[in-house]
Amino acid sequence: MSYIYFPGCSLQSTGKPYEESMQAVFAALNIPIKELDDWNCCGATAYMSISELKSFALSARNMALAERQAGAGNSADMVVPCAACYLGLNKAHHYLAENPDLNAKIKGALGVAGLNYSGRARIRHPLDVLVNDIGMKAVTERVKQPLKGMKVACYYGCQLVRPYADFDDQHEPTTMDVIMKALGAEVVDWPLKTRCCGGSLTGTVPDVGQRLSYILLREAKKRGCDVIATACPLCQFNLECYQSEMSRKYEAPVNVPVAYFTQLMGMAFGLDHKKLGLKRLFVPVHAPAAVGGSHVAA
């Protein structure tokens, strides 16, 4: 099955390491994937604050374009790494399916531009695709340099599992943990896997937003993790990029590497670190020395 890749606005700037590593990992696993042509912004959370109908229209255009790109009668599975885009598109998908009035309005608007949305397009997260479609057997087989001894705390964030739990348990998700275990890493269980990182509040109201991210970093560090694995560009940015500011503001300094789970996958697969965007991280991720070889990211 071929997938349609929806990057979203973040993946080509702050989330660049995510796009790079995801594409490298998918290529290594021979998963055919092609970027959606002329995709538009999903609206994220900010757009919904201004106009909800238009927000659904944004997502509907993307889904209509995906259906067109996939070709009539073919499945149109969109792989959406950014959690906010994932939720925005998925929410539109659910709401349009459950509310005929809304559906009619949106379809009418799309029709003005000659587009059609049938509901065929499915919104998938890379975690979903890797665990449920590809399977851990294929992933394990691709591991060349197991992350033995690396303690990983998996951080899912909010919008992957709430309010729709389409591919993982809502309260105790495990897809990322399953992947990390397949990579040979040691998974650190912690109770804040899905607690909010503060979202856009870290930029707009830093006293509030950064405090939320700080609580996560502090607890993960306390539980003895070497790295926090994330699946959302805003989560990764919030957890990583404000650490020096947090160290000044709050009780105890934090210095925890925060990587995208796809970067850790790429490391375990033995892929070229330049292709995984590892150098773009503020806090370097150190591969366990026991494995040997040149894994230490600069």
Added chain:
Amino acid sequence: MNRWEGWHKVRYESELAPHFAAEIASIPGGDHLYSCIQCGTCSGMCPLSHHMDFTPRQIIAMIRAGFKADVLSSYTTWLCASCYSCTVECPKEIKLTDIMYAAKRLAIREGVYPKRFPIAVLADEFFKSVERNGRSSETWLLTRLYLRTNPFKMLKQAGLGMRLWLHGRLGLKPESIERKSELRSILKALEKEHMIKRKGNTAPLKEVAS
């Protein structure tokens, strides 16, 4: 105003907005809010509730009772990070996050929100960028945000900006889709529509003195 004059005022029925609850409840699935038993699970789950002036539970009570001005001018709806914890755990399946969005939209439409408040400004800039180009450019978005709310902060964030640029994570090119007119025509078709059905007095509100 002294605290003893501003707090604990009696609220008269004529000050309330009797149709406010129905307006909010008109969003898809919004009628669940009438089933609220005020258990407080939403506020208990919400990681931001202790930063808010009214907890999410209080907001629902205020919506039901018609305290429109208080709800729309509170900081609560703006501090909601859309984490959906409340929505998932509410025993009456009230879509609190969607209600917060509805309140945000009404507040913007009626012009009742703290001026220069960063979150509302961010939403506005984001909106404009997407309407114009079909995408948002993170760097330019944040730049305009700081310029409009707190230019000083931009200087403070310059360090972070530099670090991001050095790591190749600062997109400087303004992002845009190719078929902008296609998107514009779709959005224009929905220009006059809103999901909230307005009832009763739709005159703009006075901002409640805080």
Added chain:
Amino acid sequence: MSQPNMKSNGTPKVGVYVCHCGINIAHTVDVAETVKFAAKLPYVTVVRDYKFMCSDPGQELIQQDFRDGKVDRVVVASCSPLMHEATFRRALAEAGGNAFMFQMANIREHVSWVTLDKVAATDKAKALIAAAVARVVLHQPLQKTSVPVNPDVLIVGGGISGIHAALTAANAGKKVYLVERDPTIGGHMAKFDKTFPTLDCSACILTPKMSAVRSHPNITLWTYSEVAGVEGYVGNFKVKVRRKPRYVDEELCVGCYECIEACVYKKPRFPDEFNVGLSMRRPIYIPFPQATPLVAVIDPETCAQIKTGKCKHPCVEACLRNAINFDQKEVIEEIDVGAIILATGFKTFDASRVSRYGYGKYPNIYSSLEIERMTNAAGPTGGEVRLTNGEKPKAVGIVHCVGSRDNHTNQWCSRVCCMYSLKLAHLIKERTEAEIYNFYIDMRTPGKGYEEFYERLLKENVHFIRGRVAEISDWAMTPEEEGKLVIRAEDTLVGVVRRIPVDMVVLSVGLEPQADADDVRRLFNISCGKEGWFLERHPKLAPVSTFTDGVFLAGACQGPKDIPDCVAQAGAATAEALALIDAGKVELEPNTAYVLEEVCSGCQTCIGLCPYSAITFDKEKKVAVVNGALCKGCGTCVASCPSGSLQQNLFTDAQILHEIKGVVNYV
């Protein structure tokens, strides 16, 4: 039941009586016009109208016309048959007529109460009257039959409800079979420590009743037994009871515990059901020291001898009365009873379904039933409330409404949890002097002495926080929270979010129907409500009977309730069962189906369709036979019969078709 053998002679003489029902009918339906209309209908000899037909003068109108020979069959156009069909049938019968030469036209609930337009209402009334007249012309006289009632009573479930029902019926002189699935009676109440609001010791008030059951000459107590099948009908039930093998002879065992001490499992290693898994037992066990009957039981799933045959079985030698018998087999007893009372109780909500409360994830988080065993002096900790490390807790959180009042789990309020949470708060404080925090949404204390109990707890310095607990976890924000379980909830009365570090959490779980409630209800041919509790006949006026005559409900199986209500309901159910039995006979409505044997081809289509299992196949005659006592007159078999050999009294094809024609011709 055979076909009717009485036919009326001569031309039908129909009397039509239209009721005004005060203004209920007359305000909307033009009664005078309907009277004029009815007079023109075929076979109608008398038409009258009256303000209140159901009153004595109204009934007298009918009776006098019958005695004068002016009418031989009657149509009353008034209210719903559910209201007064019985009234008018009786009136006709008392005047010497046949009760079933009667038809009602409902022009109140079906016309005047639901139609706004007067012209339309009168039209509809006329159509219904025409239909009733057309039908009654074809009515035949019918007789009610009666069957005798077996005086024995079966009670299913040996908790407090079943026990009380059994004692009441037995004291009334009836022979009672009390069947209980567990090896002992006592139910949930035997597990509690103290009961609210009096704080009576639960076992102290229960065990005398259990003992009375054991020694009552009228009660046959079958524990470790289940009902396997029920056939028959009200007053004449045939029940199969499966008596599971204990591998211990109940007649010989005296409950001396020697076999248990001798068991090869020196260290008990299987979760003890009575202690809700807080302690372990051996494969051979007695549930608790006051178990009734006080007889050991061997669990075939865990006993080495039964599973492998290779055990030295020292238990056999240890028993001085040779009571252990590994060859014991299951026994099916067959009994005949007249009435059945279901008292199968409830189960508690599984707290692990609410993952944010950490049940099963963090230590020292218990369900309320587990804490009941802990505070019980005869329980696994000897009545001491302790953490897993053996210390006394310094702070305990009690979480109300676990699993209840929630669309995701159970929507209903379980009624008893607020009270038992208060009780547990009192008991735990008494045993540990800890700070107790009760987190609630509403404080529901409606019973006698209950509000006063709440007041008592308020004065005992228990902290009450009105706020449903959002989450319980072990991550700390402040030094005081390190190593503790932190409860996060909004204190809605004060309006702030609070984090309370505690050592132990008690989850007040709600009550649910038993897991197999749906299977059990099928056995007895009753229904379950939407929520899974057994369905009563009417929520207000018939809470202990069901839609299946002869089957009654007692206790929590009908809905969550506390012990006083269970006992009251058990008494009520027994009273209704006794009313049935002491009447001596059951009258059966004659609107039953019957088979025209000469037409029946023996295709047996009807047999599987009957929801009341009332049809059997006579293998000799090769025809279907309807048991009139079981037949409820639903008409399913009649509709299905391809040859038309199945007919129904009072609902023959001709009668139904004429009724339809009556309406159609008018319209």
